[in-house]
Each structure stands twice: as structure tokens, then as C-alpha cells.
Amino acid sequence: MAAIRLDSVTKKYDGVIAVDDLTLEIQDQEFYVLLGPTGAGKTTTLRCLSGLESAHEGRVFIDNKDVTDWSPANRDVAMVFQQYSLYPNYTVRENLSFPLKSRIRNITPDERNRRVEYVAKTLRIDHLLDRATDKLSGGEMQRVSIGRAIVREPQAFLMDEPLSNLDAKLREALRLELKRLQRELGATLLYVTHDQVEAMSMADRIGVIRDGVLIQSDKPFEVYNRPKNVFVAGFVGTPKINFLEGHVTDGNLTLKGTTDTFRLKTEVMDKIGNVSGEVIVGIRPEDVNLQQQQDENTCAAMIYLVEHMGMENWVSVRIGEHQQIRAVTDSAFEADVDATIYYSFEQEKLHFFDQNTEDSLVL
Amino acid sequence: MAAVVSQRKKLANRIMIAAVLVTTFIMLIPIYWIATTSIKSFSDAVAVPPKIFFQPEMTGLVKVFTKRTQLRAPxxxxxxxxxxxxxxxxxxxxxxxxxxxxxxxxxxxxxxxxxxxxxxxxxxxxxxxxxxxxxxxxxDPTPEKYADARWYEKLIYDSGEKILRASPYPNRLWNSVLISIVSTVLSVAMGTLTAYGFSRFRVKGEKDWLFFILSTRMLPPLVIIVPLFLMYRAVGLIDTHLGLIILYTAFNLSFSVWLMKGFIDEIPVEYEEAAMIDGYTRFEAFRKIVIPQSVTGMAATAVFCFITAWNEYAFALVLTARRAQTAPPFIPSQVGSGLPDWTAIAAGTVLFLIPVVIFTFMLRNHLLRGVTFGAIRK
Known part of the structure; x- marks a missing residue:
């Protein structure tokens, strides 16, 4: 396995920039997830890396070798696609051995069989080996495509939303399996997805990308707790983070459209460089506290909706005229719609963003 | 689904089947007519009203394969x-x-x-x-000669003629087979490659190119036959196999490109990309993945190209005379002096139909899947 580096890669389609000056480094044996919405340039990045597309500018390095002008075959990376990934009219065994039959690899038939059997066993598809690929379920299909990637023992794995065509339960199971496999193989893996749950659950590091620009590249914990801007904060986390417009003066935070004012702690103010003026405040639902009694650092709100999720409740409350906040409470929480409730924030968990640039104000 | 077919649906189904049978029957009438005429005697063939029951004989068939002259009076x-x-x-x-x-x-x-x-x-x-x-x-012939004659010679004597020599019909059929097969293979191969290019690569002005390719079919072939004749004469392609092969290939190519593009567009590009990443060149991916996937399309295209080349009459008539003449212009040339000999023409036509029927029959599974392509894809 090998490290991967993209150096200022730019790719345009018909003059539209798909990937914009993107620099990315993936360590050897790292599980790196490229996370972003549809059309963000994730797949294009992957294709530039695999050699299916050539970048207009910038260099691509695999194992510290400049492979920018190499063909996909010579780059020796394996790719798992979202769909249509298995060769039709071939059995599972033929699919698995197809990469090994390439002229650029010189593998004896015995070695080929050994590897196919081994991979089939690892992925628990050995009972399917002689089946035609169109007789497989979706999960089995993706397992075979992952197998086809593994069997080659490549420099790196590239996966383009391999789980997104599967149903939720299967996705969860395969997520675990993929993570375990990556650890066992010590594989360098670049995984592209729009599903933040997949990213958070599997990644060693997450790169959040939008409009071809890599916004933040960090460990999942950092991405979640120290988002670089409003987009990252909003993209990661379920239920979604609350964004509130507010005003900071002399260490007091006033939410827009209300008279609700919170006195911010000094360490919080220090963290954001003692800003004053209009800000966007982000607070994750689990960091919103709801209580029946009023005290000095709470404000009144009205219950809007209670969603029972089983292990917890998601409670939406209305503050002022237009703003809404969602809070996560334990499942015992009960309240009538339109009842008055008092809310406060875990101040250390507040995120502050510049109103114009939407960048985080945290220093 | 089949279990809950309503009475009305059943009836509609039967009516459809009946309609198909009637249509098939009507379609087969000319074939029946040609086939029976080929084994009728000349007088039965031109009888009015047409004869349904007749004594079959081989005279027509023998006539196709022979050059004959009228018997002299005694x-x-x-x-x-x-x-x-x-x-x-x-x-x-x-x-x-x-x-x-x-x-x-x-x-x-x-x-x-x-x-x-x-x-x-x-x-x-x-x-x-x-x-x-x-x-x-x-x-003419003398009784001894008649007694010694072979069965087919007797048939011809009986119809008032005698055989001079074998006709070049087998050679003409062979020319047809050769020219049709070679031009079909060429147009399907070139069409598949071209279609693949248009389908997989960004070609500048793709739509215009495709339209241009199709436009070669937009005027009736007869319009260009005179200039073509002059050009062919200048380069010495008149009455050569190569000449007709080039012409039929060019003629079928536009059709082949369009048809194959439809088929190749339907093959997900991911297959080839996967193969290229798995260590194959684009051409290997094309050969190992795209070709097996587009066999159906190629078969359907081949049948259409073959039939077009096989049946072509006008160019063959003008551009060939002997050496490279195909069967279509040859058959009517058997209309000698006097009444057209319908039995000979019919026999020639029946023989001419057989190869194309065999070819289509061999590819019938592909053909059925080919023409319904797109409709039954999952």
C-alpha cells in the first residue's frame, strides 16, 4: 500500500471548473473519506486520481511517484463503483480473476486461483463463486466488486459511493465490514460519499468538499466539533445543527427577532477573539438544554413539535417570530405543543460564524 | 400475472393472434407464388386462371443453370x-x-x-x-441423341429447346455471397468502431458529424449512378468485386454507425473504466467488455447490411457485366426473346432467397433481441 498525493489539481468540463486547485494528502494505510454534496467534485477527484480523467493542472503522486501522465492500468489502484461494477456475462470467479489476467501483471493460474479463493473466503462469498453476476443480490454484488479490488493487492483503493445503492440495513453491515477489512489489509483507502454517517463512522480523516474546493480535512471528531464554516457544520451531524442569527455586544449574545440574550462566558469570548456585531451562531441539538423551570441563563420558547426517535426525542421549539431550534432530549421528555419551555446552550459547544463569509470565528 | 387475465384480455389476445396470422399469410403469398412458379411447367405458369394444382417439374430450375437455344424444325x-x-x-x-x-x-x-x-x-x-x-x-435432336440424353437434357428438349452450355448463375450467386459477406463484415466492423468513438469520446461537432454520416443516405442511389460509373471507369473498378464491396460498405456504413451507436450507448461506461483500472488498455477493454456486450447489436446490424447488399440491383446492373456481376441483375437477364420464361426467373429467385434466409435464421435470436433492444432492458 502507498500514500497518495494530489498537488493543486484542477479539472474543467467544458469550461466549468469541477475540481479547483485541490491539494490532498492521504497517508499510507489511511481510511480517507471525501465528503460532499452531489456535484461537489468528489467523483472527479477520484477519477483524476485513478487516471480515468486527466487533470488540466496539477500533479498526482502515488507512492511518491509522479503518475500524472500514467494510464489507469499502470497506476495500480483499484476502484469500486457505485453500480454496474461487475462484468456482465462473467461468473463471480471470472470477475474476481479478471484483474489478475491482465498482461501487465504476470500471475500464474495457480496463484490466481489461490488469491481468488482467499479473497472469496475473506468476504464470505466463496459459495457464490460459480454464480452468474446477475443472479446476485445488491449486497453480494458490491461484496464481489470489493473482492475484485482486493484480489489485486493494489497501491490504493478508490471507492465511489459503493454503498449508496444498497438498503439501509445492508449499508450499515457493510460499513462495519469495510472498516474491518481496511484495517486488516492495512489498505490506503479513498472513499467518496455524500453520506455524512458513512464518513463519520468509517473515516480516519474526512475531507469536506464543495464546488471543487476542499474546505476542511480533519479527523471526524475535529470536523464535527470544529467545523471550518457554516457549510461543514451543516453538512455533518444528524439531526442537523441549528443556525441562529445573532448579535454579540459586550459579551452578550442576542438572538435576532427576539429579546433572548445570553451572557457569554469569558473563555468563550476569548476563543472567538472578543468579536462584536452580527454573527451566525451554530449549536448542535444535543447541546441545547430544555427545562421546565426558568433560571438566570435561560430564555422562554414554545414547543413546536416533538419527534420520538426511540432512544431520544427531538424537540423543536419556536423562539421569537421566525426562528426555530431543535433540541435532543432523553426519551422521557414529554410536552404539549405550544407549551412554554425554557432553553439554554452548552456555551462551550457554541459555534460562531462570520455573517458574510460564513467562516468560523474560532481562532 | 398470467393467472389473472380477464376474459376481455383473453379475447383481445386471440384477436391479435388472428390478425398476426392473417398478416403472415398475406406476407407469404408472394413467396408461395414464386416457389410454386419455379416448379411449374411453362404452360402451367402462365395459365389463366392460375393453377393451384399442377404437376411439379424441374424444368425451371434446369433452365436457370443452362444457356439454351430453340430446337430447329425437322x-x-x-x-x-x-x-x-x-x-x-x-x-x-x-x-x-x-x-x-x-x-x-x-x-x-x-x-x-x-x-x-x-x-x-x-x-x-x-x-x-x-x-x-x-x-x-x-x-432435332435425333432419336438416338434423345435416348442418350440425361434427364435434365430431356426436360429441356421437351420444352422445345436444347442446352448449349452451363449458365454462369452459380458464379453469379457466388459473387453475391462474396460481395455481400465482405461488405457486411466491413460495414459492421467499421460501424462498431466509429460508433464506439462517438459514444465514448467527446467529439467536436458530434451531432453534425452524425448528421453528415446519415446524409449519405438521403438521396436516391440512382441519382449518383452516372457520376459513379464515370469515376469507377476512370479508376478501373468497373466489373470488379472490389468496386461493389467498396460501394456497399460505404452505403451501409451510415446505417451501421447509427444503429451501433444506439447499442453501445446502452452499455454502461463503468464496465470499461473498471477494466482499464483493472490493468487493461482501452482497446483490450473494448475487445473483452464492449464487443461481447454488443454482439446482439452487431448481429442485428449485420442482418440489415447483408440484406441491403444482397438485394442491391441498380448499382450491380450498371457497374458490373460479367466477372463481378451479382445474382440480382443476372436473373432478369434470363428473359430471352419471346415470352419471359417465368419458371426460370422464379427458380433463380428461389435459389437467391435461400442464403439470406439461412443467414437471418442463424442470427434470429440476436435479431429478436436486437430489434426489441431498449424496450426490455431492466
């Missing part, structure tokens, strides 16, 4: 042979001597009888005339 001459035969039948010697003087060859029976009457005098003439005419007649 001639009359008293030869030594005639005299010997007459003597054996007991004709007196003086009569024979006088008859021997009638040595000339006569082209009609009346002239001959006049001569015999004159030589023998009216009385003896009436006694011996029938015998003399019998032995003096030189028929």
Missing part, C-alpha cells in the same frame, strides 16, 4: 440410311433408285413431299409417302 433428306430402312420395310428397288435421286435437303415437309411426288409419280407416292417421310426426317 429437316428432310433421303440418305443412304433412309434407303436402307425403306428396303428393310420391303420397298421395291426401282422406287428406291428413284428416291435416291431426291438427294437435296429440304427445310419444310411440303417441299419434301412435292419432291417425292414428282420423283415417284402420284400413284406410288401415295403408297410410300408416309414411310419415306418417316425415314427421311432429320429431327
Amino acid at each position: 429437316k428432310y433428306k433421303i440418305t443412304d440410311q433412309t434407303l436402307e430402312s425403306l428396303e428393310a420395310d420391303g420397298v421395291p428397288g426401282d422406287v428406291l433408285v428413284e428416291l435416291a435421286a431426291v438427294g437435296k435437303l429440304y427445310r419444310t415437309e411440303s417441299q419434301f413431299t412435292d419432291a417425292v411426288n414428282e420423283a415417284l409419280g402420284p400413284e406410288r407416292a401415295t403408297d410410300y409417302l408416309a414411310l419415306v417421310v418417316r425415314y427421311a426426317t432429320i429431327s
Whole structure:
């Protein structure tokens, strides 16, 4: 396995920039997830890396070798696609051995069989080996495509939303399996997805990308707790983070459209460089506290909706005229719609963003 | 699903089947007509009203394979042979001597009888005339020749002709097979490659190119036949196999490109990309992934190209004469003097139909899947 580096890669389609000056480094044996919405340039990045597309500018390095002008075959990376990934009219065994039959690899038939059997066993598809690929379920299909990637023992794995065509339960199971496999193989893996749950659950590091620009590249914990801007904060986390417009003066935070004012702690103010003026405040639902009694650092709100999720409740409350906040409470929480409730924030968990640039104000 | 077919649906289904049967029947009438005509005798073939029941015979088939000429009318001459035969039948010697003087060859029976009457005098003439005419007649063919003739020669004699030599029809059929197959292979191969290019690569002005390719089919072929003839003559392609192969390939190529593009567009590009990443070149991916996937399309395209080339008449008529002539212009050239010989033409046509039927039959599974492509894809 090998490290991967993209150096200022730019790719345009018909003059539209798909990937914009993107620099990315993936360590050897790292599980790196490229996370972003549809059309963000994730797949294009992957294709530039695999050699299916050539970048207009910038260099691509695999194992510290400049492979920018190499063909996909010579780059020796394996790719798992979202769909249509298995060769039709071939059995599972033929699919698995197809990469090994390439002229650029010189593998004896015995070695080929050994590897196919081994991979089939690892992925628990050995009972399917002689089946035609169109007789497989979706999960089995993706397992075979992952197998086809593994069997080659490549420099790196590239996966383009391999789980997104599967149903939720299967996705969860395969997520675990993929993570375990990556650890066992010590594989360098670049995984592209729009599903933040997949990213958070599997990644060693997450790169959040939008409009071809890599916004933040960090460990999942950092991405979640120290988002670089409003987009990252909003993209990661379920239920979604609350964004509130507010005003900071002399260490007091006033939410827009209300008279609700919170006195911010000094360490919080220090963290954001003692800003004053209009800000966007982000607070994750689990960091919103709801209580029946009023005290000095709470404000009144009205219950809007209670969603029972089983292990917890998601409670939406209305503050002022237009703003809404969602809070996560334990499942015992009960309240009538339109009842008055008092809310406060875990101040250390507040995120502050510049109103114009939407960048985080945290220093 | 089949279990809950309503009564009305069942009825509709039956009506559809009946309609299909009727249509099939109507479609098959010309084939039936040609096939039966090919095994009718000439008089049955031109009978009005048409004959449904008839004595089948092979004359038409034999005629296609032979060059023939009309039998000559009988001639009359008293030869030594005639005299010997007459003597054996007991004709007196003086009569024979006088008859021997009638040595000339006569082209009609009346002239001959006049001569015999004159030589023998009216009385003896009436006694011996029938015998003399019998032995003096030189028929075409002679009875011995007829007796020795093979069955097909007899068939032709019976229809008032004799065989001069074998006709070049087998050679013309072979030309048709050769030219059609080679041009079909070329147009499908080139069409598949071109379609692949248009389908997988960003080609500048792709739509215009495709339209241009199609536009080669937009005017009737006859419009260009004269300039084409002049060009072919200038480069020496008149009456060559190569000439027709080039022409049919060019003619079918636009069709082939369009049809194959439809098929290749349907093959997900991910397959090839996966193969390229798995260590294959684009051409290997094309060969190992795209070709097996587009066999159906290629078969359907091949059938259409083959039929077009096989049936082409106008260019073949103008641009070939002998060496490279195909069957279509040859068959009607059998219309000789006098009445068109429909049995020969029908027999030639039936033989001409067989190869294309076999070809289509071999590819029928692909063809059915090919023409319904897109409709039954998951």
C-alpha cells in the first residue's frame, strides 16, 4: 500500500471548473473519506486520481511517484463503483480473476486461483463463486466488486459511493465490514460519499468538499466539533445543527427577532477573539438544554413539535417570530405543543460564524 | 400475472393472434407464388386462371443453370440410311433408285413431299409417302441423341429447346455471397468502431458529424449512378468485386454507425473504466467488455447490411457485366426473346432467397433481441 498525493489539481468540463486547485494528502494505510454534496467534485477527484480523467493542472503522486501522465492500468489502484461494477456475462470467479489476467501483471493460474479463493473466503462469498453476476443480490454484488479490488493487492483503493445503492440495513453491515477489512489489509483507502454517517463512522480523516474546493480535512471528531464554516457544520451531524442569527455586544449574545440574550462566558469570548456585531451562531441539538423551570441563563420558547426517535426525542421549539431550534432530549421528555419551555446552550459547544463569509470565528 | 387475465384480455389476445396470422399469410403469398412458379411447367405458369394444382417439374430450375437455344424444325433428306430402312420395310428397288435421286435437303415437309411426288409419280407416292417421310426426317435432336440424353437434357428438349452450355448463375450467386459477406463484415466492423468513438469520446461537432454520416443516405442511389460509373471507369473498378464491396460498405456504413451507436450507448461506461483500472488498455477493454456486450447489436446490424447488399440491383446492373456481376441483375437477364420464361426467373429467385434466409435464421435470436433492444432492458 502507498500514500497518495494530489498537488493543486484542477479539472474543467467544458469550461466549468469541477475540481479547483485541490491539494490532498492521504497517508499510507489511511481510511480517507471525501465528503460532499452531489456535484461537489468528489467523483472527479477520484477519477483524476485513478487516471480515468486527466487533470488540466496539477500533479498526482502515488507512492511518491509522479503518475500524472500514467494510464489507469499502470497506476495500480483499484476502484469500486457505485453500480454496474461487475462484468456482465462473467461468473463471480471470472470477475474476481479478471484483474489478475491482465498482461501487465504476470500471475500464474495457480496463484490466481489461490488469491481468488482467499479473497472469496475473506468476504464470505466463496459459495457464490460459480454464480452468474446477475443472479446476485445488491449486497453480494458490491461484496464481489470489493473482492475484485482486493484480489489485486493494489497501491490504493478508490471507492465511489459503493454503498449508496444498497438498503439501509445492508449499508450499515457493510460499513462495519469495510472498516474491518481496511484495517486488516492495512489498505490506503479513498472513499467518496455524500453520506455524512458513512464518513463519520468509517473515516480516519474526512475531507469536506464543495464546488471543487476542499474546505476542511480533519479527523471526524475535529470536523464535527470544529467545523471550518457554516457549510461543514451543516453538512455533518444528524439531526442537523441549528443556525441562529445573532448579535454579540459586550459579551452578550442576542438572538435576532427576539429579546433572548445570553451572557457569554469569558473563555468563550476569548476563543472567538472578543468579536462584536452580527454573527451566525451554530449549536448542535444535543447541546441545547430544555427545562421546565426558568433560571438566570435561560430564555422562554414554545414547543413546536416533538419527534420520538426511540432512544431520544427531538424537540423543536419556536423562539421569537421566525426562528426555530431543535433540541435532543432523553426519551422521557414529554410536552404539549405550544407549551412554554425554557432553553439554554452548552456555551462551550457554541459555534460562531462570520455573517458574510460564513467562516468560523474560532481562532 | 398470467393467472389473472380477464376474459376481455383473453379475447383481445386471440384477436391479435388472428390478425398476426392473417398478416403472415398475406406476407407469404408472394413467396408461395414464386416457389410454386419455379416448379411449374411453362404452360402451367402462365395459365389463366392460375393453377393451384399442377404437376411439379424441374424444368425451371434446369433452365436457370443452362444457356439454351430453340430446337430447329425437322429437316428432310433421303440418305443412304433412309434407303436402307425403306428396303428393310420391303420397298421395291426401282422406287428406291428413284428416291435416291431426291438427294437435296429440304427445310419444310411440303417441299419434301412435292419432291417425292414428282420423283415417284402420284400413284406410288401415295403408297410410300408416309414411310419415306418417316425415314427421311432429320429431327432435332435425333432419336438416338434423345435416348442418350440425361434427364435434365430431356426436360429441356421437351420444352422445345436444347442446352448449349452451363449458365454462369452459380458464379453469379457466388459473387453475391462474396460481395455481400465482405461488405457486411466491413460495414459492421467499421460501424462498431466509429460508433464506439462517438459514444465514448467527446467529439467536436458530434451531432453534425452524425448528421453528415446519415446524409449519405438521403438521396436516391440512382441519382449518383452516372457520376459513379464515370469515376469507377476512370479508376478501373468497373466489373470488379472490389468496386461493389467498396460501394456497399460505404452505403451501409451510415446505417451501421447509427444503429451501433444506439447499442453501445446502452452499455454502461463503468464496465470499461473498471477494466482499464483493472490493468487493461482501452482497446483490450473494448475487445473483452464492449464487443461481447454488443454482439446482439452487431448481429442485428449485420442482418440489415447483408440484406441491403444482397438485394442491391441498380448499382450491380450498371457497374458490373460479367466477372463481378451479382445474382440480382443476372436473373432478369434470363428473359430471352419471346415470352419471359417465368419458371426460370422464379427458380433463380428461389435459389437467391435461400442464403439470406439461412443467414437471418442463424442470427434470429440476436435479431429478436436486437430489434426489441431498449424496450426490455431492466
